[in-house]
């Protein structure tokens with residue numbers, strides 16, 4: 416089955432008993448047992464729920480993995496994955512990782528002595544150099560937020576294998592439609608499904624896929640023990656989102672390319688960050704490991720003052736955090752998503768005050784271009 420067909424016919428489709436073509440929302444906490452210890456596959460909905468199970472099955476297929484897991488948010492998914500490690504272990508992470516992941520490592524998991532190093536993983540030699548005896552995993556985001564830096568997944572898998580590390584990839588920005596990290600040797604792929612997979616700004620959720628039985632067993636134990644599971648209604652919403660993921664990503668890609676071309680021609684815009692551009696440092700690797708470049712663009716308008724004006728003047732770009740929805744969103748990383756990162760670290764990363772981040776939606780591209788044009792005037 417090819418990707419587009421998998422999104423419609425993959426996983427568990429519909430309901431055998433009634434012929435319903437959509438998986439029912441099993442809004443239930445417990446299940447009648449036919450005898451003591453003799454259940455029909457479901458006992459208690461933290462452990463397993465049929466609607467959640469259907470979602471977990473389809474995401475595993477989309478990522479070419481074995482087993483999927485659904486969590487109450489992207490952060491719940493990331494936290495649960497980090498529960499695989501012990502106190503004293505060390506994780507090497509992409510330096511411009513999602514702000515919430517940065518906060519989790521530096522303000523929460525540090526209290527449990529889970530150690531970390533932030534490294535520019537777009538340089539494999541820097542990754543190698545940061546590995547210690549205690550290192551247990553590489554945690555990669557590619558493309559990153561908001562500078563769209565690209566890390567070579569095949570290289571990371573090589574390094575991980577050599578040092579006996581788990582390779583974990585946050586695939587939120589690329590989606591399984593454009594990029595399948597497990598195919599390049601990753602062990603764990605995860606998503607904030609709040610973004611492209613849900614796609615309509617109406618659900619908060621996280622997904623994880625693994626491709627070994629051993630990891631699946633460990634993660635299921637953690638999912639059930641920690642209990643940060645996704646509810647049946649939200650699981651259903653994600654399955655609904657997945658059905659249109661391919662066509663949404665195609666539409667977003669087409670709009671993004673047109674918007675980038677417009678930005679390139681605008682005199683007030685400098686430093687456009689988009690991996691689809693040949694001059695982007697990671698372009699070649701992005702083209703090798705992903706079949707599309709996604710709908711995220713960042714660009715510099717030179718000053719925080721103009722950036723704020725643009726954000727106030729736009730009509731079709733909603734001023735909001737988050738990304739990956741049908742509606743275009745616009746934000747100012749330095750003041751919003753990355754405000755919790757100390758100013759000096761922000762400067763090191765290149766997140767200037769004039770940097771605007773756009774998540775391109777599926778509106779008419781001419782309206783989007785006209786809107787940005789008038790806002791930049």
Ligand SMILES: *Cc1c(COP(=O)(O)O)cnc(C)c1O
Nearest residue numbers: 488489490513515587607609620
């Ligand atoms: C949003 C996001 C997260 C966190 O997900 P939530 O669903 O908001 O908890 C993690 N990683 C990336 C790349 C994200 O964009």
